[in-house]
Structures are given as C-alpha cells and as structure tokens.
C-alpha cells in the first residue's frame with residue numbers, strides 16, 4: 135500500500151512545484167504539455183490540474199479573478215474516456231497506440247482474440263456476398279467475431295454506405311479498419327458497445343490473428359471549468375471590455391501509456407495569454423482586459439458555449455474578442471477567422487503589422503465554427519480567431535509536442551496583439 139500512495143504524493147509534489155513560482159509563458163506551455171497533466175483531458179483529472187496551474191499563474195502574474203473570489207467557472211458534460219487498457223496485437227506483435235493504431239473516440243470495451251470477417255470492396259459491390267456476410271455475422275454474434283474493414287478502391291458513394299454499415303455493426307462487433315492516412319484523434323460525447331480500431335494498413339496481412347484489450351470509461355457528468363481573470367482598465371468606471379481567450383484543454387489519454395501533449399493546440403495559445411497579461415499589467419489598457427482559458431473546446435466548444443450562456447460580463451459590453459488557438463509557429467504568418475466579417479478591425483491589424491514589420495502575412499477568412507470565438511460571434515460579439523501557420527503540421531496526434539514548437543513569432547505575435555488592442 136505504501137508504494138502507490140508514495141507515487142501519488144510524488145505526483146502532487148511535481149504538479150505543486152509548477153504553482154509556487156511565476157513561470158515564463160513558454161515555461162507554462164512546457165508544463166502544460168508534460169505528462170503530469172495527462173494531455174489536459176478526461177483521465178486522471180488532467181484538465182482540472184491544468185486549470186489549477188493557470189489560476190495559480192494568473193495569481194502570480196497579478197491577473198485578478200473577475201467579480202468573485204474564484205478564477206473558475208464550473209460546468210459539466212458527458213464524455214467518453216480511455217484511462218486503462220489500450221492494446222492491439224497483430225500476431226505476436228504488440229502495437230504502439232497513437233503510432234500504429236488509434237481508436238474511434240466513441241469506442242467501447244473489448245478483450246479477446248478476434249475471429250475476423252472481412253468487409254471490403256468485393257463484398258460491398260456483390261449483393262450476394264454482402265448478404266452472406268450479414269447472415270454469418272447474425273449467426274455468430276457474441277462469438278468473438280470482429281469485422282476487418284478494407285475500404286481500398288471503394289467509390290465515394292459506396293463509402294457513405296460503408297460508414298453507415300460500420301456504425302450499425304459496431305453495436306454488435308469490434309471493428310478493425312485498415313487505414314493509410316494521417317491519424318487525427320478527437321473526443322466523443324457518445325459511446326458505442328464495441329471498439330472501432332483504425333489500424334495502419336501495412337501492419338496487417340491476411341490470416342494474421344488480431345487480439346484486443348481496450349477499455350473505455352464513459353463519464354456522464356464530467357466536471358470541468360473555464361478559468362477567468364482580468365486586468366482593470368487604467369480609467370475609473372470603464373464599462374467596456376476586451377476579451378483575450380484561448381482553450382487550454384486537449385485530448386487527454388488514449389490508454390494508460392499514451393497521452394496527447396497538445397502543444398500547438400493549444401498550450402501555445404494558453405501561454406501567450408500570459409505574455410499579453412504581462413504587457414497589459416506593465417501598461418494598462420483603456421479597456422478592462424478579460425483573459426479566459428476555456429475548457430471543453432475539443433469536445434465541441436463546450437466551455438465557450440457555456441460562457442456565452444452564463445456570461446460574467448454582459449456580452450454587449452465586450453468591445454472585441456480575440457481568440458488565440460495554435461500560436462506555436464508563424465513562419466508563414468497568421469490567419470484570422472472572421473477577418474472578412476469584421477473588415478475594419480482586420481484592416482487595422484494588417485496596418486499595424488505592416489507599420490511594425492512583424493509577421494510575413496496576415497490572411498483573412500470568413501466565418502467558421504472551428505474555435506471558441508464562434509458562439510460569441512453568434513451572439514453579436516465582434517470577434518476574430520487568430521492561428522499561426524508554418525511547417526509544423528502536427529495536429530491532434532501524439533507528435534504535437536512542446537519540443538516541436540518553433541515559437542518563430544511568439545514575441546511579434548504578442549506585440550501585434552498588444553498594439554491592436556491599444557488601438558481598438
């Protein structure tokens with residue numbers, strides 16, 4: 135009994151050591167990507183540990199809680215998670231999660247060796263073969279039968295049919311789908327009865343035995359929190375607010391041994407909030423500046439949606455909101471979602487960038503529901519979402535690591551955003 139307790143205490147100590155002192159923005163990003171924070175998801179309270187660190191750093195920096203004694207805004211949601219077993223074996227080869235395979239985020243649990251039935255182009259294009267397969271499956275339900283899906287050569291129309299069929303069959307059988315594209319993981323609020331594994335195509339050859347040991351845990355009411363702080367305006371009785379936001383959550387763990395660090399997405403954006411806080415503490419803005427680190431973004435913009443339903447500042451008092459997500463590169467400039475919607479503000483940003491010779495390019499695009507600005511825009515708040523572009527293409531995979539961030543424009547980005555806010 136002593137050992138686990140000791141390990142738990144040691145973990146707490148490591149996490150606590152992040153809280154006790156002021157960290158530089160990049161150190162905050164590094165800490166958030168470390169294994170102690172479990173990928174800031176839904177295993178081992180990763181997202182809540184990250185929230186604690188962010189609140190502690192707000193306090194260290196001198197960013198105050200907004201209108202209450204707490205930095206936290208709590209809410210909850212259902213989520214599927216993978217805290218424990220995550221093993222796929224092909225023959226005698228034990229595969230590496232995240233590298234050799236990923237599971238569909240809504241996967242259920244299964245343990246055992248599979249008797250494989252194949253579903254491929256040939257089966258789908260021959261009604262007789264498909265009917266025979268479905269009959270066999272019907273007879274063999276609960277007999278450790280798994281379905282091996284090979285979508286090679288299947289046309290777009292048939293692919294839709296295949297995906298519908300897989301979804302239905304996944305209620306009764308584990309699915310092994312051969313996959314050759316880049317693995318991009320996500321989070322689900324639903325769960326299926328059995329796992330759906332995406333397996334690197336070249337790791338399987340016909341006749342090989344596949345064994346699974348995959349365990350999911352569906353959490354009906356996962357308690358999460360946004361972290362909110364602010365720096366008051368230099369003017370007395372200022373009623374206008376500028377919001378600077380970034381989500382701090384990521385995908386968490388896919389089994390006990392594998393976590394997704396989420397460095398570019400979005401430890402980088404969370405960290406840059408602190409660089410900006412430093413600038414607005416040194417020289418106050420004419421507006422109150424609110425900083426929100428949202429949770430639940432990867433589950434479907436849940437934290438920002440909750441905030442717009444339960445705002446702590448009336449939404450009409452928000453002069454402008456700038457959301458920062460994926461701030462770790464910048465070699466190829468930045469893009470602003472809503473840049474073509476809020477043309478005047480976008481043009482100002484471009485002008486500031488040109489005058490100060492900061493970034494190589496500042497691009498505009500239209501409206502998109504792809505980060506935490508979205509529900510604000512929908513409620514009439516002027517907002518844009520800025521993301522950096524560069525050679526780092528790691529996204530929603532186990533390689534989105536702190537070490538791979540170039541931070542090529544980290545200082546220039548801060549300068550650009552600071553000047554933009556001062557000019558609003």
Ligand SMILES: [Zn+2]
Pocket residue numbers: 381399400431459460
């Ligand atoms: Zn993100």
